[in-house]
Amino acid sequence: MENMQQPNKWKAFLQNNSSQISLIFAMLLLIAVGGVTSEFFFQWKNWKSIMTGVSIVGTMSAGLTVSMLLGGLDVSQYAILAFSGMMFAIMLVWWKFNFWLAVLLVAVLGVILGLINAFTVCVMHVEPMVATMGTQFIARGLAFIVTDAANQRVGEIPEVLFIGTGNILGIPFCFWVMAIVYVLIYFMLKYTKFGRDCYAVGANSRAAYLSGINLTSVRTRAYIFSALLASMTTILYVGQIGSALVAAGNGLDLDASTAVILGGLSVAGGKGNVVGSFLGCLFLTILNNIFSLNGVTQYWQTVSKGIVLIIAVGIDSIRGGGGEQY
Amino acid sequence: MSALLEMKQITVRFPGVLANDNVDLDLEAGEVLALVGENGAGKSTLIKVLAGENVPETGTVTVDGTVMDTFTPSVSESLGVAVIHQELNSILQLSIAENIFVGNLPLKHGFVDYKKLYADSLAIQRRVGLGHLHPSLKALNMTVAERQLLELAKVVSKEAKIIIMDEPTATLNTSETEALFKIIKDLKAEGKGIIYISHKLDEIFAVCDKVMIMRDGKKISQEEVKSITRDEIVTQMVGRHIEDMYPVHERPIGDVVLEVKNLRTKLLKDVSFKVRKGEILALYGLIGSGSDEALRAIFGADKFESAEFYMDGEPIKINKTYDAMAHGIAYIPSERKSEGLFLQKGVDYNVTISSLGAFSKHGVLDLKKETSLVTEWIDRFRIMTPETDTKADSLSGGNQQKVVLAKWLSTDARVLLLHEPTRGIDVGAKVEIYNLMEKFCEDGYAVIMVSSDMPEVLAIADRVNTFYEGRITGEFTGSEINMDNLLRYAIGGEV
Numbered sequence: 001m002e003n004m005q006q007p008n009k010w011k012a013f014l015q016n017n018s019s020q021i022s023l024i025f026a027m028l029l030l031i032a033v034g035g036v037t038s039e040f041f042f043q044w045k046n047w048k049s050i051m052t053g054v055s056i057v058g059t060m061s062a063g064l065t066v067s068m069l070l071g072g073l074d075v076s077q078y079a080i081l082a083f084s085g086m087m088f089a090i091m092l093v094w095w096k097f098n099f100w101l102a103v104l105l106v107a108v109l110g111v112i113l114g115l116i117n118a119f120t121v122c123v124m125h126v127e128p129m130v131a132t133m134g135t136q137f138i139a140r141g142l143a144f145i146v147t148d149a150a151n152q153r154v155g156e157i158p159e160v161l162f163i164g165t166g167n168i169l170g171i172p173f174c175f176w177v178m179a180i181v182y183v184l185i186y187f188m189l190k191y192t193k194f195g196r197d198c199y200a201v202g203a204n205s206r207a208a209y210l211s212g213i214n215l216t217s218v219r220t221r222a223y224i225f226s227a228l229l230a231s232m233t234t235i236l237y238v239g240q241i242g243s244a245l246v247a248a249g250n251g252l253d254l255d256a257s258t259a260v261i262l263g264g265l266s267v268a269g270g271k272g273n274v275v276g277s278f279l280g281c282l283f284l285t286i287l288n289n290i291f292s293l294n295g296v297t298q299y300w301q302t303v304s305k306g307i308v309l310i311i312a313v314g315i316d317s318i319r320g321g322g323g324e325q326y
Numbered sequence: 327m328s329a330l331l332e333m334k335q336i337t338v339r340f341p342g343v344l345a346n347d348n349v350d351l352d353l354e355a356g357e358v359l360a361l362v363g364e365n366g367a368g369k370s371t372l373i374k375v376l377a378g379e380n381v382p383e384t385g386t387v388t389v390d391g392t393v394m395d396t397f398t399p400s401v402s403e404s405l406g407v408a409v410i411h412q413e414l415n416s417i418l419q420l421s422i423a424e425n426i427f428v429g430n431l432p433l434k435h436g437f438v439d440y441k442k443l444y445a446d447s448l449a450i451q452r453r454v455g456l457g458h459l460h461p462s463l464k465a466l467n468m469t470v471a472e473r474q475l476l477e478l479a480k481v482v483s484k485e486a487k488i489i490i491m492d493e494p495t496a497t498l499n500t501s502e503t504e505a506l507f508k509i510i511k512d513l514k515a516e517g518k519g520i521i522y523i524s525h526k527l528d529e530i531f532a533v534c535d536k537v538m539i540m541r542d543g544k545k546i547s548q549e550e551v552k553s554i555t556r557d558e559i560v561t562q563m564v565g566r567h568i569e570d571m572y573p574v575h576e577r578p579i580g581d582v583v584l585e586v587k588n589l590r591t592k593l594l595k596d597v598s599f600k601v602r603k604g605e606i607l608a609l610y611g612l613i614g615s616g617s618d619e620a621l622r623a624i625f626g627a628d629k630f631e632s633a634e635f636y637m638d639g640e641p642i643k644i645n646k647t648y649d650a651m652a653h654g655i656a657y658i659p660s661e662r663k664s665e666g667l668f669l670q671k672g673v674d675y676n677v678t679i680s681s682l683g684a685f686s687k688h689g690v691l692d693l694k695k696e697t698s699l700v701t702e703w704i705d706r707f708r709i710m711t712p713e714t715d716t717k718a719d720s721l722s723g724g725n726q727q728k729v730v731l732a733k734w735l736s737t738d739a740r741v742l743l744l745h746e747p748t749r750g751i752d753v754g755a756k757v758e759i760y761n762l763m764e765k766f767c768e769d770g771y772a773v774i775m776v777s778s779d780m781p782e783v784l785a786i787a788d789r790v791n792t793f794y795e796g797r798i799t800g801e802f803t804g805s806e807i808n809m810d811n812l813l814r815y816a817i818g819g820e821v
């Protein structure tokens with residue numbers, strides 16, 4: 001066509017990834033602030049602790065990205081982490097299960113909890129946020145019930161110890177796990193039919209259905225993903241702490257969602273990617289790290305998280321979200 | 327007499343596209359100006375400048391002596407410009423009456439005066455042929471054609487000097503189009519200026535005074551309708567001569583592929599029909615006749631009460647769209663924006679979303695192969711897009727329609743269900759689509775189509791079933807397929 005001109009590829013790339021790019025700039029700024037306010041900040045030891053910290057929220061966010069792409073929040077992840085953590089410890093310590101069997105059963109538990117979420121959303125047609133809130137209460141309650149509200153030490157099991165403190169090539173083992181999860185999910189979203197379908201369902205579920213996509217199947221798999229990764233993250237968590245805590249992640253229920261939204265995923269669904277989610281997690285972790293290094297209290301950290309969330313969601317809605325509205 | 331509207335040297339640029347290149351447009355009071363051109367020629371872009379939705383890079387717009395200095399929809403409206411957009415934009419959650427009078431509801435003691443609202447609404451509804459619907463009906467529950475008439479009602483209710491209609495008849499059938507023409511003639515007699523965009527060229531000779539032809543963002547020519555022929559318009563539009571508008575011929579017709587028995591919905595009463603190998607079957611009916619519902623039911627698009635389906639004589643179950651797809655059935659919806667497309671996704675994503683299997687190996691998509699498949703479709707349909715991954719949202723209406731067609735034609739369907747397949751498509755691309763349908767049938771596949779475009783139905787259907795009030799009233803083949811029969815049986819039959 002005569003009136004077609006060569007569009008600027010770079011410009012298009014910048015436009016499509018604007019939230020990730022602005023996040024990178026914000027992060028560079030944050031790192032500069034960190035360096036100025038604390039001389040400890042740039043030490044390798046500190047970065048190792050950032051890596052350890054980001055691996056928990058990061059692994060969960062990777063799964064959350066999949067379910068949130070369909071539209072709606074999933075707030076059950078941290079409760080699932082707490083409950084499956086307790087079960088993991090009980091299996092290892094009380095029941096003396098083999099480590100790998102315990103890992104497998106924790107995964108099964110995650111799948112079951114994911115199925116509950118999927119059932120409530122798909123069959124009972126409950127809003128995702130409310131549906132997952134239900135699961136959140138159930139899992140949180142059960143976490144307390146199974147040990148009568150007692151934390152459970154996992155002691156000296158070598159595999160658990162390695163997960164918590166081990167390094168490969170000088171980088172924490174947990175971080176490697178998270179990195180592999182991200183690569184897999186990045187690949188899944190980009191190169192598989194399931195990945196394409198997630199975007200379609202989130203962007204316009206009517207058109208997705210009329211494109212021959214099985215909405216229930218896509219949603220079910222996405223919720224399973226989200227819950228499964230939450231339950232698997234518990235193994236990293238228990239490894240790092242050395243115990244399963246009944247109140248693990250209590251009050252942090254929206255941390256992963258905040259990171260994901262910060263990474264440019266639209267709350268309405270259909271827009272965003274896993275790279276953004278990782279950047280969001282890294283940003284929040286570094287922010288917390290700087291606060292801790294400077295002796296800012298937990299309470300102020302919570303306040304700042306709220307501010308960051310509002311800014312992120314505000315930007316998302318000013319941009320018009322990703323979902324198509326009619 | 328000075329012109330009612332003067333647009334001078336309008337230039338509009340989008341990323342990668344020069345959509346309007348130094349375009350002039352003049353309109354007198356009491357005149358109907360047709361604006362024609364291929365998909366992506368820049369027609370909608372130009373009228374969106376007048377509507378205050380596009381800001382031109384250069385150029386001036388003068389309405390009735392007043393220069394438009396800022397380009398916003400409210401400025402445009404205050405100058406007396408009203409628009410019926412190519413894409414329907416009624417607010418689905420609101421009623422007919424509320425849609426017509428939104429922002430201007432009659433009040434009584436501070437509350438909405440529903441009695442007056444409904445009475446006023448009904449008066450306007452009758453004018454545009456929506457008198458049979460209650461003003462409190464939500465737009466959500468209206469068919470696409472009814473929503474098109476609602477757009478017209480909204481414009482008629484405003485006291486505008488200039489009325490723009492961007493493809494108002496794309497989903498209307500013959501009698502509804504007649505009603506629209508009558509309204510246009512009334513408006514013209516009242517001294518309004520009308521800009522009329524359409525790909526149905528016959529309409530131009532029916533209601534327009536002048537015709538302005540655009541190509542590649544430029545104004546090519548402007549003529550009196552009296553002094554130009556249809557062929558001349560087409561040749562100027564597409565830059566070449568089109569021999570045969572409907573290149574569909576007799577072909578051998580085989581056994582029954584798909585049979586629908588006793589289809590029952592709220593509206594349809596035990597409807598049965600079948601389509602054979604190599605056949606193009608048209609279901610023809612007016613708004614509310616159920617022809618479109620029948621088509622959608624076969625694909626599982628909407629819920630139905632009961633039905634039996636047979637594929638090659640074997641009973642099959644269809645409850646959901648993916649059941650139908652698994653049996654080789656494809657459905658192309660008429661409402662491309664809400665049902666056919668993912669507007670925020672690229673052309674490539676949209677084209678391949680239903681045929682990912684064609685380029686995946688062990689469940690892994692081969693993105694290089696995807697790009698080359700998409701490029702093939704872009705070339706074949708001449709889809710005007712700067713890049714293969716340009717957002718569907720930024721394509722012109724007709725090009726969006728081509729994307730939806732490509733999406734389904736690239737699946738390995740054996741039965742195509744087409745709902746307004748050529749809605750908003752230019753003459754050149756229409757021929758291409760008919761060619762594809764013909765080829766599809768020659769390969770022994772079958773097509774069922776619902777179209778409001780009468781000439782299209784007459785020319786390409788091998789058999790027609792007419793629908794009226796949820797029943798099939800007639801079946802026609804060969805020379806029985808004529809306008810007389812179809813119209814008569816679409817309003818019940820024994821008239």
Ligand SMILES: Nc1ncnc2c1ncn2[C@@H]1O[C@H](COP(=O)(O)OP(=O)(O)OP(=O)(O)O)[C@@H](O)[C@H]1O
Binds near residue numbers: 370372710721
């Ligand atoms: N918002 C937009 N962003 C980017 N490009 C656009 C936008 N709107 C239109 N275009 C481009 O401008 C060109 C002209 O589009 P326009 O909608 O004016 O065509 P049209 O003549 O109305 O075609 P049709 O008959 O298909 O409706 C097309 O190439 C289209 O892709």
Ligand SMILES: [Mg+2]
Binds near residue numbers: 724
């Ligand atoms: Mg247009």
